[in-house]
Amino acid sequence: MKKYLTTILVTLLTMTALCGCAGGTGASSEDKPSKNATYGGTVVVGIQQDIDGLDPHKVTAAGTKEILFNIFEGLVKCDANGDLTGAVAEEYSLSEDGLEYTFKLRPNVKFHNGNTVTAEDVKYSLERVSGLLDGTPLVSTMSAITAVDIIDEKTVRVTVGSVNPELIYSFTAAIIPAGSGEDENADPIGTGPFRFKSYTPQEGIVIEKFDDYWKKGFPYLDEVDFKIVGSAETAIMELKAGNIQIYPYLTDSQAEEVKSTVQVLSAPSDVVQALFFNNAAEPLNDVRVRQAICYALNREEIIGFVAGGDAAIVSTAMLPTLTSYYEDLNDHYGTTGNVEEAKKLLAEAGYPDGFDLTITIPSNYEYHMQTGEVVVEQLKAVGINAKIDAVEWESWLSDVYTDRNYQTTICGITSDMTPGYLLNRFTSDNKKNFINFNSSSYDDIYGNILEAKSLGERGILYKELQKILCDEAATAFLQVPVLKVAMSNELDGYTFYPIYVQDMSTVYYTK
Amino acid sequence: MTYIIKKIATLIITLFLVSVLAFLAFQIIPGDVVTSIIGTEGTPEMEAALREELGLNKPPVERYLNWAGGVIKGDLGVSYRYSKSMNEMMPVAELIGDKLPVTLWLALFSLLLTIFISIPVGILWAGTKNKFLDGFLNGVTQVSMAIPAFFLGILVTFILGVVLKAFIPGAYVSYKKDFGAFLHYMIFPAIAIAIPKIGMTARFMRNSALTEIKSDYVRTARSKGVEEKRILFRHVLRNALLPVVTFLGMIIAEVIAGSIVIEQVFALPGIGRLLISSISTRDFPVTQILILYITFVVIVVYFIVDVLYRVLDPRIREE
C-alpha cells in the first residue's frame, strides 16, 4: 500500500536535446555483453503496485511502463546515457522542413511470435497510437502525425502536421504486430529482450528470455518475476531472506537496514517534489504569502528527515542533471529556513499572526506524507497553523489535480528529460497547470521557446522561466529525491536510466 | 417450507438493497475509474473514449439496470482494471474464483485452529479445580480478545517472522504454484485470525460446560460414582457443544467477511485485499460482486445459525 515515490506523472521516453538532425545507432558501453556474466537464472523483482494493463499504448502508470520496457520497443529507444538509439529502426532521417521522418527498419527484428517485423507492422502501430486508426490518439504528441506511408518493405515515412523538435522521443512508442491491437485473446507481443509469460492480478507478472532478440548476447536471465509485494515492510523481509533479489524503491531508513545483506545502488530520480500552492486560493493568491512559505521551509532539515540527507534541493521545476537547462536558484530563499524574512512578509501581507492552512497529500505516498509532517512543524515556527489532509490517490486525482479544489498539496512531478515537459505545465492555460499559476510573462517566454530554433537560445529562455517560477514563488520546490535500489550480491549489471524503467536485459548473475 | 421460502425472499431483497447501496456509494465518492485510469496525463479525447467504452456516459439508472440485468443472467461483468490479455479485461467471476480459495483456506485453517484448541481447553477449564490454572486461562483469554487483528498481525509477523524466523513475511506462494508451500504460509495468518476467536470460543465453551455440570444428570452420574473425566467428556461435552456450534457459525461468517485486515498485513491475495484495492481503484464491477458475495455469506451463515437456534431452543420453535 505504501509506495515509495513512484511518480505522479507518466514518463515519456526522452532526454537531452537532440535536434531534428539525422540519428543513428550510437554504440554505447552496454552493447557488448559483460565478461563477468553468466547466462541463465531467475530473478524476482519486488514491485509495489499492480500493473494497469498489458496494452503498451494504453497503460499510463509509471509502475507498468517500467516493466513493459522489457517486452516492447519502439522505432527508437532510450539508452542509459539518456540518448536515443535505434531499436526496431536502424536509422532515421528528418526532412529539411522538419515535417517528414523516414525510418529505415533494422533487418531481421523478430516479434515474440517468431514473425519478422515488417513495414506493415510499423505502419499499423504508428497509426494506432496517433489515432489515425480509430480517431483516438493514444499518445497525445503523436496526434501530430498526418500520414504513415510504406516506401518499401524496410522503409517507412511519417508525415507530421507541425514542426516539433522533441517529437522524435515519442517514437519510442511500442511496435506491435499488425492487427494485434484488435485481436481479443492476444498475449502482449513485442520485440523486446523478454517475452510475456503470465500475469496474475494482485500477484505479479512473469517474463521470460526471448532467444531471438536482435541485440546479440542479451538478455542474460532466463526469467524475471515481477512480484507485487504486500508492503514495503514485507518487501524488506523478503529481500533479507533472499526471496526477492531486486527491490527498486528503498527509503533511506530501509537502505540502512538492508545494506549489510544486499547491495544498495542509487541514482538521482526524475521527480521534482514540491509543496504546490493553489495560486488561485486565499491567502496563497498573495505572492508575499507564497514567498513567506518558501522562506519558512528548512529544506536541509526536510531532506535530512525523509531522505537521510541524500537528495538534491531544488528551487525550481528542473532536474539538476539536465545541466544545460538547470538554473541553480537555491540561494534565492536559502535552504535552511529564514523565519524572520518569512514573518516579515506575512506581516506585510496582513497575516502577522499567521493563518490556517491545509496540505492535501495522497496518503499512499509515504514519502510525501513524511515530508508533510516536517513541513507542518516548520510552518508552525512562522505562525502558520497547517494541517495534513490525507486522501486516497483517486480522491487526490479528482479533487486536487482535476478540479483544483485545494489549498496546498505535496506531490512530485515527473520529468521526461525534455526541459519543456517540466515547464510547460505552468503556462496559464495548460491542462496540467493544477496550481493555477498565471503569469503573462511566463506564457510569452514559453511561446518564444516554441519558435526558437537553436539549442542555446532555448536554454536561455528555459532558465528565464525557472527564475519566474522562483521569484513568483509559484510553488515551494523542495527536492529531487534519490532512487535507491536493493539488489542481491550475486547480481550485477543493473542499469539506471534517466527515465523510470527497470531494464532487466543487462542484469546477470556474476561468476 | 414456507419458512425457507420466506428466508430466501428476504435474502434476495437484502442483496438487492446492498447492490443499490453500493451503486449509490460509487456515485458519491470522489473520483471514478476513468480519472483513475487516465491519471495525470490523459487528454479529454482519451477520457471520452474510455467513458464510452465502459458505458459510463449513460445515465446512472440505466447503468444500474444493465449491470443488474447481466448479473441475473449470470454475467458478472468484467473488471475495469485487471487485464486478462492485451485487449481483454478479466471477467469478474474468473478474478474472484482465482482469489476465493486463498480466503477460504484462511478461514478453514483458522476455524480448525479455533475448534481444536478452544473446545478441549474450554471443557478442561470448566472441569478444573486448580485456582491458578483457572486464573491463568482467564487472563490469557481476556488478553487474546483484547488484541486488535491489525496489531496481532504485526505481532505474529514480528515474533514468528522477524525474531523466530519461522516464515518469511510476504513470501506468499500461490496455491497453483506450490500447494505445500502455500499451506505452510497460510498457517501464520490463520494463527493471527484464530487467537482472539480461540479466546472467545474457549470462554463460551467453558460457560456452556459449567451450566451442564450444574445440571441434574451430572449430579446423578456423580452420585453413582461415574469417573469425573468420563462425565466431562462423555456427558457434558456433548450437551455443551450444541450452543458452541452456533457460536462457531458466527465466527465463520466473521472470518470469511473479516479477513480483510489480515490479508493486508500478510500480503495475501485473497478477496479481502481484492475488495480494498477495487474500492481504491474504483473498479465498480469487482467491488459490487464482492460486496454481494460477502453479504450473501454472512446472511446464509446467520440463517443456518438461526435454524440451529430454533432446533435447540424450543421456545422459538413453537412460534
Place this chain on the structure above:
Amino acid sequence: MINGKPNKYLIVGSVMTGIVLLLALISVFWTPYAPTKMSASERFMHPTFTHIFGTDNFGRDIFSRVMKAIGTSFLISVFVVAVSGLAGVLIGAVTGYFGGIVDTVVMRVVDAVNGFPSILLALVMISLLGKGRWNIVIALGIAFTPSFVRIVRGEFIRLRDADYIVRARLMGVNSVRILFLHILPNVFSVFWVSVMIGFNNAILAESGLSYLGIGVQAPDATLGSMLSDAQGYLGTAPWYALAPGLTIVWMVLGAALMGEGISRRNAVR
C-alpha cells in the same frame, strides 16, 4: 464463583482504564516533550529513561505522542460505541419486541449495512459530510449499529415471552414501560459485553481507516495511525509499533474487564 468477595474484574479493569484516562487528561496540560517536536539528532532512540517509549522516525517522543493519542482514540471509540449502542438499543428493542413488518424491513436494512465494507461506508460518509473526527464517528457509528441491533433484538425476542413480561402485559402495563423498565435492564448484562467488543472494534476500525489514509488528520495522532506508521520500522525500531499497540491492548483489556465485572455483579444480584 466469586459471590460475596469484592469484584476483582471491576477493580482491575477500572484501575487499568483509570490509568489510561489519567494519562489522557494529563496530556491536555502537560506531556514530557511536545508531541510534535522533531529532532534530527534523536531519531529512532530505543526506550531509555529520557524517552521511556523511545523516539520515532522524526525523533519525536513516542510516550508523549501515545499520551495525546489515547485521548483522541478514546474519544472516537467512546462516541462510536455510544452512537451505535444507542441506535442499536432503540432499533433492536422495537423490532425485537413488536416483530412484524417493521422488524422485517429494519432487519433487511441491517443486513445490508452489515455486509457493506465499513471502509466504503466511511468513504461515502466523508464525501457527504467532509473530513474530521466527528464524521468518522458517524460513519463508524452507522457501521457498528447492526451488531448492536442484532444482539439487543435477540434478547428482546427471548424476553418478550418470559413469564414476568407476559404477566406485566396482562396487567395492562404499557409497551414503552415494558420495553424500557422491564426488559431493558435485563438486556444490559449481555449488552455490556458487546459494548466492550464494540469499543475494541472501534479502535481497530479507526486504525484501519488511518491505515488507508482517511482517518484523523496528521499531525494529530491516534493509536491506530501511529501503529500503521510504525509498521514500516518493525525491523529497525520495533518499540515504535509496540508502544501504541500494547496501549491499545491495555485500553481494550481494561474496558473488557470492567464489562466482565459489571456483568458478574449483575449476575450475583
